[in-house]
Amino acid sequence: MEILMIVTAGIIISVSTYLLLTRSILRVVFGIVLLSHGVHLLILTMAGLMGGSPPLLTEDASSYTDPLPQALILTAIVISFGVTAFVLVLGYRTYKEHKTDDLDQLRGNGDE
């Protein structure tokens, strides 16, 4: 199960890397979204998967899921939610102002 999850996280992160390196603003934004998902999956997996066990309720439980990574991921999700919304608007505004979403054309010249 861990192997599968890690491979999944790896695939997601590599896809997002590809998207981040493309020239279209919207694809870069998608890359950001995917990257955060891949990372959250990685945190969940790295902390150890205990399939089906609940978070710790009493001290004599035989197997339990560590609740901390879930709290971390929830925090990270909230943050990436806000950031994604912001980047979408920023990308949209950039597109409107510059009339292009090609990052190559948004490079600007070195002397400004």
Next chain:
Amino acid sequence: MNNIVVLLPVLIPFVAGVILIFFKNFSTIQRTISGLAAFILLFSSVFLTYHVYQDGILTLEAGNWSAPFGIIFVADLFAGLMTILSGIVGVACLFFAYKTIHKDREKFYFYPFYFFLLTGVNGAFLTGDIFNLFVFFEVMLISSYILIVMGGTKYQLRESFKYVVINIFASALFLIALAFLYSLTGTLNFAHLAQRIAEAEQTGVFNVVAILLLIVFAMKAALFPLYFWLPNSYYGPPTAIAAIFGGLLTKVGVYAIFRVFTLVFIHNIDFTHSVILFLAGATMFVGILGAVAKFDFRHILSYQIISHVGYMIMGLALFTPYAIAGAIFYIAHDMIVKTSLFLYAGVTQKITGTTDLTKMGGLLRTYPLLGWLFFISAIALAGIPPLSGFFGKFAMIVAGLDQGQYIIVFISLLVGLLTLYSMIRIFIYVFWGEPKIENDKDNPVKIMPLLLPIIPLAALTIAMGVFAEPIFSFSMEIAEQLLDPSQYIESVFKE
């Protein structure tokens, strides 16, 4: 234990920011509240540092959850000093903003996000666990995203998009490093991490995590080779914003590097700190080359930021009390001087309407006070005694010679020389020669209100030079506290 004083530098700007949202259409009320809040913030961080100085490291366990489990805030001397500096920079830039920020930007929540930025910065200084460091980084970054695009000119939109994407990528790397760290040690509390890693066998995987964290913080602190985003993105926004970014934001990354590499990853110094030493030398040198090559006031200053981050990191990399004390002194000096230099750039831009050096000239005739104030800050940055820049640099160079690191000493001396060259070049181009702007003599721009926030900064620069002895012995105490992690750990776990 109830040490709310630890959290005050975080809570005050947060509350102020929230209250300011309500008054978005009332400029005067906004200014009154924000001015008051900034002074209270500065006062509270001085108060906190005084407390820490008297009673040793203070901690606050939020929600009464005890140390390794709950969220914890720790104020040691270093964190205290950094909150004071952020308070000083915060007040100065705020008062500069009153005179320069456009009315529309005030309506679009300039002041609330200014204070949220300070919340994030102070939170990053005071937090005692590495995940909260991430959270406060994000608070700071999201506010900085908004401040940096505020106004929405074409240039700003284009450059901030890159700034935002790079920082988001760095944050994702930060989370990956945290995931590794958590699976290795099972904790994210700084003190607990320090304990666990000290007990663990030093395998290569710790180095991987250390370098991953170093990359993340290097991106925020603009170290070589991850500095490329800084010069262009600091060029766009209004002066007050550029000044607070230049003064504060990279220093938060530097602070994080200091915290992690004096507390947690100190068991493989041969490897980690020589990487840092190399980065320090490269950052200094490449940064100053950029500054020498450019002909724009703000671009030069941006490259100077990069170059001087190298000095601070150099102090850490040498890893002796004397070198770290020098680095801390240097951070304090640099935050104050950098902020004031950016504000000078704003003033000259206000007078001449440009930041291009070749289009300015002869300002010394009409504005002598501005010229000489700039001269003080400029040579302070270059490290001419008896001004503040000299003493930090001197301590680090002596420590470097003691350690036999002649290459880095040579580079830092060379960079000092080039800094002097680039600052004097600004001085010559902007203040000497014939005035190039028409109607200059008859109708000088009223710059006294703009200089008001700068004069205290310049005075501080001089004071730091004149009273270098007590300030340096204070830095020495900070350095000894940093190099003795057991103090930090004991104060968190309370025996």
Next chain:
Amino acid sequence: MKTNYLMLHTITRIVTFIILSFSIYLFFAGHNSPGGGFIGGLMMASGLILLYLSFDLKTIKRVLPFDYSTLIATGLLIALLTGFNGLLFGDPFLTQYFDYFELPILGEVELTTALPFDLGVFIVVVAITLLIILTIAEDDS
């Protein structure tokens, strides 16, 4: 082209109420079981967005005349002030207190000071989500 929205309108009228009441349930469930201010808030925001989608912006603006940025500030303030109540009893910031009360209709209920904190979060999430989406939607020019 004139489109007939009859299906959408009818379904929206029913479904919105289900979503809104479920979001309130989630909000109250949050203390010890799955749910909470953030999730409840997102749910409520999605219900309201369904309203905005099926009826036009102007109508809903008349029904819900809130200034969302002020709402965000209010929510933040509620959450923050709840954090301060620990100080009254000499405990650290954000300490939570709870007790069991006998209420007339509901029977025994656990009341915690985490609830107002969560209410703050709830308001912030609803307001922020709507603000983001409406800001993008209104920019039609």
